Amino acid sequence: MEYGNRYDISKKVSFIGLFLNVILSVIKVIVGFLFKSKALVADGFHSISDVASTAIVLFSIKISQQPPDEEHPYGHGKAESIGTKLLGIILIMTGFALAKSTVNNIISARIDIPGQQVLWVAIISIVVKELLYQYTVRIGKKIESKALIADAHHHRSDAISSIAALIGAAGARMGYPILDPIAGLIVAIFIIKVGFEILLDAIDELMDAVPSQGKMQRIKKQVSDLENVIKVGDIKLRAYGPRLFVDLAVVVPDDLTVVEGHQVSVKVQDEIKKVHPSVKEVLVHIDPESVSEDK
Helix, strand or coil, rough: HHHHHHHHHHHHHHHHHHHHHHHEEEEEEHHHHHHHHHHHHHHHHHHHHHHHHHHHHHHHHHHHCCCCCCCCCCCCCHHHHHHHHHHHHHHHHHHHHHHHHHHHHHHHHCCCCCHHHHHHHHHHHHHHHHHHHHHHHHHHCCCHHHHHHHHHHHHHHHHHHHHHHHHHHHHHHCCCCHHHHHHHHHHHHHHHHHHHHHHHHHHHHHCCCCCHHHHHHHHHHHHHHHCCCCEEEEEEEEECCCCCEEEEEEEEECCCCCHHHHHHHHHHCCCCCCCHCCEEEEEEEEEEEEHHHCC
């Protein structure tokens, strides 16, 4: 998929998410404060962090779609990983702030009974955020955007936190007022957990962790079946946003000429790119069989 088209699709999805999150966050925070639900207030601030994360995703994808230049010969795909990392940090900070506030309320015994309006707002939020998750994750997978997929999981975490807010408010209205702040604490812990998962995934990509063991094995099998390829030696994969870069060693017969060895290299590159469209560049090292055996 062309990068310009990819950015346009991401921009459309992100603006839809921004619009809905702004409305939901304002409604949840206002209703939570007016009708005394700590859980819904926590959920509202979670939605506010959604607004920030969507903006980061949009900006990082815009940067990542820029072509390679002299200072960035591999392109700008890492911008998505950086954006995803910032998203995880925002979630963690939001979760800890909400947890601290909720714990203080429980300790000081400032516990109120939420109004019935809290229940309806939580239900609406659950439905809207789950639909937004389904839409965003589908598009994210289609255009192979880790940042957009991470943002989709942020939407899902918001839906789950709304479920906790609903249970807490309903329990409080049924005679168990402690359930509302406890639900707020559960929401905060869940936000922290999701934030750490997103952060660790982004760190893995920034450190060039293997993006897919399964894909690496498929590439190795595919290349091994080519003519004049005795075996595939060392193989490495690294991700730059949606693009993959492959570095592998191919063992060939000793009697091949330099030209024939070059033809094998070109064939390996073409076959990998044909079967795996996300692969941007393939670096092939040609090793004669006798030299390979000596290593």
